[in-house]
Amino acid sequence: MIRLWIAGVLLAASLPAQLALNPSGTITLPTVYAPDFSETKVNLINAGTQSVTLATLSIGGTAFSIPDAPATPRQLAAGESLPFTVRFTPVDAGSFSAVLQAGSLTAFVLAKSLAAPALFVDGGPVHQPGSVDFGTVETGVPVTRHFSLRNLLRQPLAIGILAATGDFHLMAAPPLPIALAPGDSIDFDIAAKPMQPGAFAGALLIDDRSFTLSGIAADRPPPLPQIVFRDAQVKSAQQSRLSVSLSEPARVAAAGSVEFAFELLTNGLAGDPGVLFPASGTRSIGFTVAPGDTLARFGASNFADFQTGTTSGNLVFRIRFGDFLDTATLVVPPDVAGVDQIRATRAAAGIAVEVIGFDNTRSASRLAFTFFDNDGNTVNGNTVNGSAISVDATDAFHGYFQTSGLGGMFALTASFPVTGGADRIAGVQVDLVNSQGSAHSQRVSFR
Amino acid sequence: MKSRFLPAFFCVACAAVGQSLSAPRAGFMLDRSHRIRPVFGMAGNFVLGEALAGEVLSLAFSGKSGLAKTETQLLLLDRDAATIQAFDAPPGKSLFAFHADGTPAYCYFEATGDLARIGPDGLEPLEHPVLPDGFRLIGIADDNGTPRILTADSTNAPTNAPSNAPSNVIRKVQQLGEGWMQIDTVLGTYARRTETGAEYRLPVPEPVE
Numbered sequence: 067m068i069r070l071w072i073a074g075v076l077l078a079a080s081l082p083a084q085l086a087l088n089p090s091g092t093i094t095l096p097t098v099y100a101p102d103f104s105e106t107k108v109n110l111i112n113a114g115t116q117s118v119t120l121a122t123l124s125i126g127g128t129a130f131s132i133p134d135a136p137a138t139p140r141q142l143a144a145g146e147s148l149p150f151t152v153r154f155t156p157v158d159a160g161s162f163s164a165v166l167q168a169g170s171l172t173a174f175v176l177a178k179s180l181a182a183p184a185l186f187v188d189g190g191p192v193h194q195p196g197s198v199d200f201g202t203v204e205t206g207v208p209v210t211r212h213f214s215l216r217n218l219l220r221q222p223l224a225i226g227i228l229a230a231t232g233d234f235h236l237m238a239a240p241p242l243p244i245a246l247a248p249g250d251s252i253d254f255d256i257a258a259k260p261m262q263p264g265a266f267a268g269a270l271l272i273d274d275r276s277f278t279l280s281g282i283a284a285d286r287p288p289p290l291p292q293i294v295f296r297d298a299q300v301k302s303a304q305q306s307r308l309s310v311s312l313s314e315p316a317r318v319a320a321a322g323s324v325e326f327a328f329e330l331l332t333n334g335l336a337g338d339p340g341v342l343f344p345a346s347g348t349r350s351i352g353f354t355v356a357p358g359d360t361l362a363r364f365g366a367s368n369f370a371d372f373q374t375g376t377t378s379g380n381l382v383f384r385i386r387f388g389d390f391l392d393t394a395t396l397v398v399p400p401d402v403a404g405v406d407q408i409r410a411t412r413a414a415a416g417i418a419v420e421v422i423g424f425d426n427t428r429s430a431s432r433l434a435f436t437f438f439d440n441d442g443n444t445v446n447g448n449t450v451n452g453s454a455i456s457v458d459a460t461d462a463f464h465g466y467f468q469t470s471g472l473g474g475m476f477a478l479t480a481s482f483p484v485t486g487g488a489d490r491i492a493g494v495q496v497d498l499v500n501s502q503g504s505a506h507s508q509r510v511s512f513r
Numbered sequence: 514m515k516s517r518f519l520p521a522f523f524c525v526a527c528a529a530v531g532q533s534l535s536a537p538r539a540g541f542m543l544d545r546s547h548r549i550r551p552v553f554g555m556a557g558n559f560v561l562g563e564a565l566a567g568e569v570l571s572l573a574f575s576g577k578s579g580l581a582k583t584e585t586q587l588l589l590l591d592r593d594a595a596t597i598q599a600f601d602a603p604p605g606k607s608l609f610a611f612h613a614d615g616t617p618a619y620c621y622f623e624a625t626g627d628l629a630r631i632g633p634d635g636l637e638p639l640e641h642p643v644l645p646d647g648f649r650l651i652g653i654a655d656d657n658g659t660p661r662i663l664t665a666d667s668t669n670a671p672t673n674a675p676s677n678a679p680s681n682v683i684r685k686v687q688q689l690g691e692g693w694m695q696i697d698t699v700l701g702t703y704a705r706r707t708e709t710g711a712e713y714r715l716p717v718p719e720p721v722e
Contacts, residue, residue: 303557305713340558344714345701347561366700371714376558406537406555407692422537422555459534466534472553472560477537 084114085142085171092174093166095154099182099275101218102194103155110150110168112142120148120169127164129156130175154179158219182275183215183223183246192277198270200258200281206318208259209281210237215244215272216251225273232268234258234279288320289313291362291387293394296369300396302376302426302474303404305344309369310362310385316355322362322387324370325350329380331400335428338473341375374398376424376474400427403498405507410494412512416484419494421507424474429501430463432456435480438493438509445491454497455482539704540574540690541565541594544718549581549594552689552704552715559704561716565594571607576691577615580631582607587620587636600635603627611688 088109098104112118120140125132131153142148156162156179166173185192188211192198203209217223225244230236239254246252260266260283270277289312296307310324326349328341343351351370353362361368374381378400384393405423412418419435434454437445444454457480466476484491496507539552539559547569551562571582578597579590587602605624612618617631619639629636689695689704695715696703702715 303555305557339560340554342716344559344716347717373558373716424555424558462534470536472536473558475537475554475558475560477535479533479535481533 084112084116084118085120085169086111086113087166087168087171087173090173092176093152095152095175095177097178097180098154098156099194100156100159100179101184102182103153104177105151105153108150108152108166108173110142110148110171112144112146115144117141117143118169123150123168125152125164125166125175127162127175129162129177129179130154130164159221181219181221181223182273183225183251184218185270185272185277186214186216188212194275194277197278197280198256200266200279202282202284203258203260204286204317205263205283206259206261207286208257210255210257212253212255213270214251214253215246217246217248220248222247227271227273228254229271230256230268230279231271232279233260233266233281234268234270286317288318288388288390289316290390291322291385291392293324293383293385293392295394295396300374300381300398301401302374302378302398303340303406303424304374305371306374306396307369307371308383310353310387312355312360312362314360316357316359319354319356320388321352321354322385322390323350323352324383324385326372326381326383328375328377329382331378331380332427335377335467336471338375338377338379339471340373340473340475341377341381343370343372345370376404376426376472377428378426398426400502402503402505403430403500405496405498405505408494408496408507408510410510410512412488412491415481417482417488417491417494417512419480419482419496421476421478421480421496421498423476423478423498423505425463425467425476425498425500426474427501428463428467428474430476430498431458431460432499433459433478433480434497434499435482436495436497437491438495439490440492442493536562538690539693540576540688540695541572541579542689542695542702542715542718543569543572546718550718551594556706556711557713559713559715561718566596570605571609571687573609573611573687574690575611575615575617575688578611578617580607580609580611580617580620582620587631589617589631602636609687615691 088111093106093108095106096104120138120142122138123132123135132150133153134151136148152166152175154177159179159181162177164175166175187198198211200209200211223246225246226242228239228242228244234256237255237257240252244252256270256279258266258281263283263285266281266283268279270279291310291312294309294311300306328338342349345351345364351364353364355362364370378398381396381398382393384391403423403425405421407422409420410417434456436454439445491512493509493511495509498505536553537555539554541549542552544550544564546567548564548567549569549572550564553560553562568583569581570584573580577592579594581588581590582602584604585601587600588596589598591597603622603625605622607623608621610619619628620631620636621628628639630639684699685697687695692707694705694707696705702717703712704715705712
C-alpha cells in the first residue's frame, strides 16, 4: 500500500509530458535600447488530466528576470494555465541568451540590445516605448518639464537627432551632435503653450527613438469680479462711482457688463429716468479686461459714474462676467426735499423766486418763503420780523409728479406782486416740507 | 418790540404755485445726430429730453436765448429753442458768445475765421481777430463788449477746463444754459456749474441713427 502511494506521488511529480510552454522552444524578446527593457508573456500550461506540482520556475543570466514568478512549489490543476513575464534588462549593448527552466521543461531565451542614452523626466526614468504626459494645463499658459539623457552604459554614445515635434518645443538643448561619455548626461527642457482648450500632442525624437508627448489644455475659470462702490451710502441727486475689481489678475482678455435696476420703495410712483450711467446714457455699461488687469476698464477709465436719480429706492446692480453673475444693492433712502438752486429776481411787477430741487418721496406739501431786507431782518407781508409766507402746494406737487416723468425733480417759480420798495427786498429763504420733514434752503440774494 | 413798516406788499396766490411747477431745464445740447435736445436736471442728476430740431452743427445756450449754426445759417433761438431769426452765414461750425444778460453777442465761423457781432439787424463782421491755436470757446462778452476768447489751455480760462480732465483732452467748451457750461472731452461730456466750478457727467446722447 505504501509502495502504491509512493508510486502515485512519483507519477504526479514526474509527468513533464503534461506541462508545456507557449511559446516553446526558443523565445526571442524584442530588441531593446539599453538600459531600457523589453518583456514577453509566456504561458505554462498543464495539458494533462491530472494536477502537477511545479517545483521551480527560473531563468538564468543577469539580463533576464521573471518579475511575476509565482512561489514554488506550485500546484497546477489539470488544464490550468500559468502566465508569467520574461523581462530583458540589458545594461549594455549586445546579444544575450538564457535558459528558462519550468520544472523539468527548458526553453532558450534570446534577446538583443542597442546602445542608447537613458531618458529621465523630472528625475524619473522613461522607458521605451514611453510617453510623457504633461497633465492638464491652463490654456495660454506655458508648461515646461525637465528632461535629461544619461549614458548609463560602459561605452561612449553619440546623439545625432534631438528634437521636439507637434505642440512642443525644445529649450536649452546643447548643439548637435552630442557626445556622451560613460556616466555623462545632458539636460534640457521641453515646453508647450497650448492656446486652445483640448488635447495637445507631439513627440520627442532621440535618433531613431520616439517618445510620445501629450497633455490636456483647459481654460482657467476667469477671476471673480466684484463691484466696489466708492460711496457705501448714497443719496438722491448724486453722481457716485463704482469700479469692478478682479480676484486675481486677468490672464486673458474678456468683457462683461454692469446693469442696474431701480426698485421703488413707494408703490404707485412712476420710474426715474435719472437713474443711469452717464457714460452710456442707459442703465447698462460694458467693461473689458486685458491680461494683467486687476480692475475692469470702462472705456479709458477704471470706474463708471452712475446717477442715483431723485427718487428713493433700491439700486440693484447686476454684474455679468462670463458665466459669473452677481448682484449688489445700494439703498437710496427717503429724505427731506433737496434744494439745488434758488434764483431770486426782481421785475417791474414784483419779485420772483425760482426753486430748483427734488423730492425723492414725491410728497411735497407746504412751502414757506422768508424774505429779508438789506439789514438781514425778515420782511413778510408789510411788516418787519413777520412770519414766513406759507403756501400749501400739496395738490400742485401731486399733479406735477403725476405727469412730469422726471423722477422727483422740479422747478418751482413763485411770483410775488410787490407794491413799492421791491428793491429793499434783499434775500429769500425757502422751506419745503415733505413726508420726511422740512428742508431749509440757504438764504439767497436777489439779483 | 421794535416794528416798522416797509412800502412793500406781498401777495401770493396759492393756485399760482401749481401752475409754475415745471421740469428743471439746465440747458440744451446737441446729440450725436446733430439734433437739439433739452437737458433737464440739476447738480448730480441730468436727463436728456426728446430731440428737437436737427441738422445743427453748433449750439450754445445762455438760458435766455440760444444760437445754432446749420450748414448755411445762423439761427437765433428763444429760451425754448424755437427759431426767432435766421441769417445766412458761412458754412461749417461756429463758436458763440453771449452778453452777460444772456442775449446773443458774437459768432465765430470756424471755416472762414470770421468773427461777427450779432445784432437785431443781422451779422456785423468784425476785424479778423487774432485767435490762439486750439481755442474752444468764445466766452461771455465783457463789459466793453469784447468777446473773451477762452482756450483749452489758457491760464485765464478757469471755467473751461474740468479739474478731473487734463486740458489736452478737451474737445469743445460751450454754454449749456444759465449757469452751466458744457465741456466735451475724450473722456466724456461734463456739465460745469459756472458759479462753483462743480462738475458732473452728462448723459451721453443716443447713438447716431
